[in-house]
Amino acid sequence: MKSYRKELWFNVPTRRSFINITPQVETCLSESGIREGLALVNAMHITASVFINDDESGLHHDYEVFLEKLAPHEPTSAYWHNQTGEDNGDAHIKRQLMGRDVVVAITEGRLDFGPWEQIFYGEFDGGRRKRVLVKIIGE
Amino acid sequence: MKSYRKELWFNVPTRRSFINITPQVETCLSESGIREGLALVNAMHITASVFINDDESGLHHDYEVFLEKLAPHEPTSAYWHNQTGEDNGDAHIKRQLMGRDVVVAITEGRLDFGPWEQIFYGEFDGGRRKRVLVKIIGE
Amino acid sequence: MKSYRKELWFNVPTRRSFINITPQVETCLSESGIREGLALVNAMHITASVFINDDESGLHHDYEVFLEKLAPHEPTSAYWHNQTGEDNGDAHIKRQLMGRDVVVAITEGRLDFGPWEQIFYGEFDGGRRKRVLVKIIGE
Numbered sequence: 001m002k003s004y005r006k007e008l009w010f011n012v013p014t015r016r017s018f019i020n021i022t023p024q025v026e027t028c029l030s031e032s033g034i035r036e037g038l039a040l041v042n043a044m045h046i047t048a049s050v051f052i053n054d055d056e057s058g059l060h061h062d063y064e065v066f067l068e069k070l071a072p073h074e075p076t077s078a079y080w081h082n083q084t085g086e087d088n089g090d091a092h093i094k095r096q097l098m099g100r101d102v103v104v105a106i107t108e109g110r111l112d113f114g115p116w117e118q119i120f121y122g123e124f125d126g127g128r129r130k131r132v133l134v135k136i137i138g139e
Numbered sequence: 140m141k142s143y144r145k146e147l148w149f150n151v152p153t154r155r156s157f158i159n160i161t162p163q164v165e166t167c168l169s170e171s172g173i174r175e176g177l178a179l180v181n182a183m184h185i186t187a188s189v190f191i192n193d194d195e196s197g198l199h200h201d202y203e204v205f206l207e208k209l210a211p212h213e214p215t216s217a218y219w220h221n222q223t224g225e226d227n228g229d230a231h232i233k234r235q236l237m238g239r240d241v242v243v244a245i246t247e248g249r250l251d252f253g254p255w256e257q258i259f260y261g262e263f264d265g266g267r268r269k270r271v272l273v274k275i276i277g278e
Numbered sequence: 279m280k281s282y283r284k285e286l287w288f289n290v291p292t293r294r295s296f297i298n299i300t301p302q303v304e305t306c307l308s309e310s311g312i313r314e315g316l317a318l319v320n321a322m323h324i325t326a327s328v329f330i331n332d333d334e335s336g337l338h339h340d341y342e343v344f345l346e347k348l349a350p351h352e353p354t355s356a357y358w359h360n361q362t363g364e365d366n367g368d369a370h371i372k373r374q375l376m377g378r379d380v381v382v383a384i385t386e387g388r389l390d391f392g393p394w395e396q397i398f399y400g401e402f403d404g405g406r407r408k409r410v411l412v413k414i415i416g417e
Binding site: 038080100 | 279314315316329330331332334335336337339340341344348375376377380381382383385390391392393394395415416417
Binding site for chain 2: 001037038051053056058059061063070097098102103104105113114115117137139
């Protein structure tokens with residue numbers, strides 16, 4: 001069994017953003033030399049997500065509206081978590097709704113995807129350097 | 140390390156439905172000959188889910204009501220995604236809430252489940268052929 | 279390829295609670311002797327979650343408030359599932375929002391975590407014995 005590990009780093013200038021990281025994950029897979037196995041891609045921070053959906057800007061707007069309606073950033077005093085001095089209570093909830101990680105099948109050396117699947121980094125508390133972990137096992 | 144791959148195809152006539160796919164996944168596991176490992180089961184389409192919960196019709200009604208309340212199909216104009224000509228903006232959100240994939244432990248050749256765990260395909264934009272991927276690795 | 283399996287048992291006296299199970303998972307990893315691979319940690323019951331987030335009591339309060347607002351326990355008659363004689367319709371929804379399982383990379387014999395990642399058992403229908411499965415594969 002082979003294993004491969006890489007960290008992808010991001011520094012999103014805005015508070016929230018969705019970034020298509022499929023090309024970076026494909027590069028990882030190519031570097032790994034793994035042909036059959038599983039790839040785990042996960043946010044290493046707890047106010048960010050990794051998820052799979054469509055690379056369509058209108059949809060990303062809809063996600064933003066949906067998440068901000070369910071767990072609004074303001075008023076920050078609404079979240080007990082923010083009594084710690086943070087202002088990211090909403091981000092911990094948004095990340096939970098969108099998910100921490102995805103697991104992707106590796107088949108014949110490729111990400112085994114349906115026609116529209118793309119991997120996204122979802123940032124909900126930007127303005128600083130944060131990481132995604134790519135771990136691939138197989139052979 | 141062995142690996143196994145199969146696509147399960149669905150054509151749900153209604154817009155939304157939950158289908159118990161545990162028997163099909165068990166058949167895959169049996170075909171794979173894998174006794175110890177991990178099975179990934181994921182929707183290959185981004186308006187559908189794979190999730191694990193109870194095979195109880197009242198619960199499925201409750202999920203339907205809950206999801207339709209949070210992300211109603213109508214008015215379709217509420218979703219920017221639908222400006223692309225689609226009418227499935229709600230389905231992309233519903234799928235995100237219910238999840239894309241599950242990972243199941245394989246132990247002694249069986250799906251290593253608690254007493255009520257069953258695997259479901261969740262369709263949120265039916266009326267056409269769509270796929271689920273089953274990938275099993277182990278030995 | 280090595281594989282390791284263990285059940286962690288809980289009996290939460292209250293209806294809902296979040297319990298940090300990272301130390302128990304680390305013990306499992308140590309027992310497994312696996313240095314490179316993947317660990318699956320999943321609730322074996324369908325009214326409980328396993329998720330990764332921050333070990334901060336204010337945040338856990340915020341999750342409780344958020345989940346109870348979206349899917350309140352009362353009135354129990356609001357859920358068709360409860361016509362089966364259960365009163366845990368809300369718990370099936372809460373579990374779905376928080377997730378069933380996490381997959382964690384194993385690197386150099388450690389849980390490959392970012393700075394604040396901790397694994398939690400989320401109980402939404404306590405008062406009885408329930409289980410979490412830890413399955414680790416690798417070498």
